[in-house]
Amino acid sequence: MSPTPSSVALPPLPRLPVAVPRSGVSAEARRALRQLLGDVDRALATAFRDGADASALARRRGESVERVVAHVWLACLGEVGETTLFAVGGFGRGLLFPYSDVDLLALVKSPEPARLRALEQFFATLWDIGLKVGHAVRDPAQCRALAAQDASVFTSLLDARRLAGDPAFDASLRAIVDDPVLWPPHEYLAARLAERDARHARYDDTAYNLEPNLKDGPGGLRTLDSLRWMGRRLAHADGLGGMVAEGLLDPAELATLEQSEATLRRYRYALHLEAGRPEERLLFDYQRALATRLGFEDEHEKNLGVEQFMQGYYRAASQVERLGVQVAERFVEMLEPPGEAQPVGAEFLRYGSRLAARDPQLFMQRPAALVEIFITRLDQPGLVGFSADTMRRIHQATAVHGDTLADDDDVLAAFLRLLRRGAPAVEALWRMNRHGLLAAILPAFGKVFGRMQYDLFHVYTVDEHTLRVLRNMARFADPAAHREFPLGCEIWVSLPKPEVLLLAALFHDIAKGRGGDHSVLGEQDARAFCSRLGLSPSDIERVAWLVRWHLLMSTTAQRQDITDPDVVHRFAELVGERERLGQLYLLTIADIIGTSPRLWNGWKDRLLSDLCVATRYALRSDVELPRDIGVRVHECSEYALALLMNEGYAEADVVRIWADFPQLSFLRHRPEQIAWQTGAILLAKGALPLVAVHPLSVRGSTELFVYTPDRDGLFATVTAVLDRLRFSVMESRILSSPTGMALDTFLLLDADSQQPVSTARAEELQQRLQRALTQSAGVQPSKRGMSRHQKHFQMTPKISFHAAGDRTQLALVGTDRPGLLAAVAQIMLHAEVRVHDARIATFGERVEDFFQLTDRHNAPLDAGMQERLLQALMERIGPAQE
The missing domain is CATH 1.20.58 (Methane Monooxygenase Hydroxylase; Chain G, domain 1)
Incomplete structure (x- = not known):
């Protein structure tokens, strides 16, 4: 498990020269300030590594940078009046993470040339000493106009904090943010919720992305900032603590938010240090290193340290997201008081589109009502949710009752009644999970809350x-x-x-x-x-x-x-x-x-x-399987013959072609496939090699049929062409006729869309493969590098050999990568191994492929040949290879 932050002493604030020059900052002074900031950052990184609290470190960096900024301001502008410098954004809130921007706003009474030149020198100096500055220079009228037009500009002023300059501008800024005409409560709430929805939409509207954004993703730090902004503008509440006094949060919810925020800040601080830049996404590139940096260790192969690390994020983010939604609902109700109550049964009331408990103590006194209110909601059309007070009481009662709900007969009886509603119960279960109620009734479900699996196959917790x-x-x-x-x-x-x-x-x-x-x-x-x-x-x-x-x-x-x-x-x-x-x-x-x-x-x-x-x-009682092989071959051939004769083909011609078809063709293919393949051979009138492509064949796939004299390397050539044209092989059948003809079938999907291909793509495949099969030189697979994601999930392939009658079966389980099948086919060609059948399956980044093999004499692979093939495959497709 991860260690908890310890009480580590924070680095001292930087000591700056007492005397401040009035003619700018010299080159020597700039070097000294750059060195000073570097020393501060190194000391803070050391303190974080030793277990210091991330919030305290971010505040200490904010204080340190503030001192330097104020020092440079005095050096460049002195005590000049009618100009003031404000910190905004995270810097305005007094927090700076290792690579956060330093956001500044300079308010000036009038844009005099000398003052503007001094400001340019000031900002240039800050950049030169290593601070990444975001800045704006405005007069109060411009500031007000922009704030009136854009809610995000208005919001940024809520966090503004004067660092240096004329105190008179404090009142100007206060007049803007306190003006009831600018963004009145209803408009401001609507703007903030619209911003939230747009931001969440960019991140798939879920906190459960594999590479989540700590700052802007659902349940991220921006959600907590938004709650503070809405609390101040709508309820004049000072921070999250002030929202408790206003009844918008209860102490338990405040504790949950503070704990979650501490986790998110800690992860963000570590991420900045690991990335060496202002990275906000928990990319795969960093997840394992961050887990190690924060002290998470593998418990066993199914509970990796990186999975525990990510579970910490998901739990924190989901708590923030859930409470963020609930508090937003409370703001809505605060601005739009519910109408007249309408009774719903004996225990619930309806206020417009919201459901509430009649008795505030209902859920504490009768826990089964926690489930029953969700059932009742299913029966009330037009409801959008519960009242804000009811949501809070559901959460409180769930926390108080805890795991006792799992053994409460009345609760379980209500839960079973809900499940018996069938499909409508699903939405209720989803909402119960948002309140933590599902995990309380099913404690084992609570253990997988936020549990991720470190692979590309499972994209959700x-x-x-x-x-x-x-x-x-x-x-x-x-x-x-x-x-x-x-x-x-x-x-x-x-x-x-x-x-x-x-x-x-x-x-x-x-x-x-x-x-x-x-x-x-x-x-x-x-x-x-x-x-x-x-x-x-x-x-x-x-x-x-x-x-x-x-x-x-x-x-x-x-x-x-x-x-x-x-x-x-x-x-x-x-x-x-x-x-x-x-x-x-x-x-x-x-x-x-x-x-x-x-x-x-x-x-x-x-x-x-x-x-x-x-x-x-x-499973029908009158059918017994398996049936005799001869019967199955006869049924398939009879049906296929009927299809061909309906198309106008002569029975004698069909029978002549089938005389050279192996029996396995009729056992492994549908009659429709046999009929299509036979028709293609008849239409070719002896021209070889024959390549036929059916854009939409069995099981919603594109079918490729190759009919040509069998030769070593045929499978390798076909797979190389398919790889170059970006086709995914779903299944292949490699068959040989008694006279030495290859009847190879491949079921394909487009590699990008995973859908059958267009007629144009089918024609391109037919032409390209036809040319390739007429060339004496084999086709080599294209060389494409792995994606960034694939590089982080390379596993050592597991390759095993098994006897399969007169053949050897090779099972390959490993990590998918561009051109894998084509590479395997090339290796088998060079190892003088023949491929007689292939079963291809891909599960996310994991492949499980099975091949039926023989040597060049059609005998099973002996131990020596198996070992040579194994070594060649491991050298070519192992995790360290590209």
């Missing part, structure tokens, strides 16, 4: 991911989603107990970070909670099974050949029944989309739906 999974499930209940998820919507409406699926979603990742298999640990948690919830034994078993096997469908579809009835049969035996199959299908889709929107595409949609439909068929 575990709690945020879980809530997104739930929201994805709710989409299946929306008729508007039927076009996007026809099978999912069909399954959802048939679910007899939606609460089973919602509970499985809540628990599927709840054991992340503990060590061990999170699916197994989560199953145990799910069983215990569902028992307390009072579910029937059969429903408990369903929830537990879904949690335990929530990855089964995804891994089966993406890592195995679902056109193989044996694979489907084994999967069907594990699933056992149609209802559970439907639940698993919905959970799988919601989980993939909730992990990262970039992971979902038409290919995976069709892949999962094909597996679901095939398994439904396998």
Whole structure:
């Protein structure tokens, strides 16, 4: 765990010369001031490393810089009247982080040339001694006009603090910020909320980004600044403490905000030092180093120090974001008092569009009402939320009751009633989480609050991911989603107990970070909670099974050949029944989309739906799998022949072509694919090599078919061309005919859009590959460097060999990178290894590829050849290689 800041003595304030020259700052004096500021910064960095409080250090740097600025002011302008220097921004609040800008405002009565020259000399001197200055020079009238036009300018004046010059301008500045005509409360609140929404939109409207912005992101330090600004302008409150006196915060909320702010400031201070510049984003480039700098250590491989470090940020930011929203609501109510109360049942009241508790002590006296108010809200159309006082009382009661809510029978009964609402319950669960209520009812959920996983596959923290999974499930209940998820919507409406699926979603990742298999640990948690919830034994078993096997469908579809009835049969035996199959299908889709929107595409949609439909068929009582191979080949060929004859092809011509098709073609391809490939061969009339591209083929993919005399290096050439043209290979089938012809099939997506390609792109691929296959020299993959993100998540590839009949299977698990498949194909070519089949799967930055291999004599790879291939792969695609 991270150490807490200790009471380290702060460096002393710099001592400046008593006598101040009136003719500017000499070159020697500038060097001395630059040295002095450097000494201060080095001393502050040392104090931070020793555990000093970041806020105190930022204030000490602000004080030190203030002394230097005032000294230079006197040297350049002396005691001249009608000119005043103010600190604004963070400097105005007395805080300067290691590389923060020094924001200054000079107010002048009139822009006389001599005064302007002196100001130019002043600002130039500050830059020359190493201060990054942001400055403005205005007269009071200009300042007022700009403040009237722009709320951000007006806001900057709220923090203005005089550093030097004529005190008379204090009144001028006060007159601007205290003028009730400039930005009256309603307008100022609207402007601040609009600024907040626009700022959050730039950061995906969530505090859970993988590389969050400490300052401007949701829940960042700017949110706390905004609360202070609104408190001052709308309630004349002096800081967060003053907002307690005005009833806008309670002492517990103040303590939460102060603790969160201390964490954010500490992280920001460390980030500036680590980056050596005014960096505000917690980039991957810095996260591991910052975790080490702040004392976080790896607990085990599933609870890394960097993950603990980021969890500290996410928890602080989410607390700030939650309270920021609630306090903003209180400002709205303060300016727009609620109307007449309308009773809602015996315990709640409705004030316009807000719901409130009739009795202020309701949640303390009867904890189940904490859940019931969320249920009631579902039944009241037109509500936008709870009253500000009710939100506060929900939060207070949740904190007081704590984990006792998890064992309160009435609370659990209410929670089960909520879950039985199905899709509408999801929004209530999301709001309960905002109040900390969900974590109180499910203590294990509180443990994954803010828990990130240090990879590019999981782009959200575990709690945020879980809530997104739930929201994805709710989409299946929306008729508007039927076009996007026809099978999912069909399954959802048939679910007899939606609460089973919602509970499985809540628990599927709840054991992340503990060590061990999170699916197994989560199953145990799910069983215990569902028992307390009072579910029937059969429903408990369903929830537990879904949690335990929530990855089964995804891994089966993406890592195995679902056109193989044996694979489907084994999967069907594990699933056992149609209802559970439907639940698993919905959970799988919601989980993939909730992990990262970039992971979902038409290919995976069709892949999962094909597996679901095939398994439904396998689960019918009158069908037994696996069926005889001969029967499957006959069924496929009969259907394909019918399709071809409908297109006008002669049966004799088709049979002649098929005489050279390996039996595996009819086992591994759909009849539609067989018919399309056969038609392409017939249309070519013997011209070779044949390259055919179907822009939209099976499972929403682009299909590439290569028919040519087989030769070593064919797979390497094809993958090199695909890499150069930026195609992602989703699946490939490398087959050889009895007469030595290659029948190679690749299912592709555009690498950038992860969608099937246009007709133009398909034609380009056909032409480029056709030319490449007619050349004697092989095509080399393009050389593209890894992205900044990929460089931070390189893992040592795990490569293993397994016997697979008369072939050797190579399993490659590692980090994705540009041109990986093409590079692997080149290595296999040089190692004199033949590729007979390839199964490609990508999970974020992680790839899991499987190849069926032989040597040049079509024999399995012996131990020596396996070792040579292993060494060649490790040298070429290891984490240190580019």
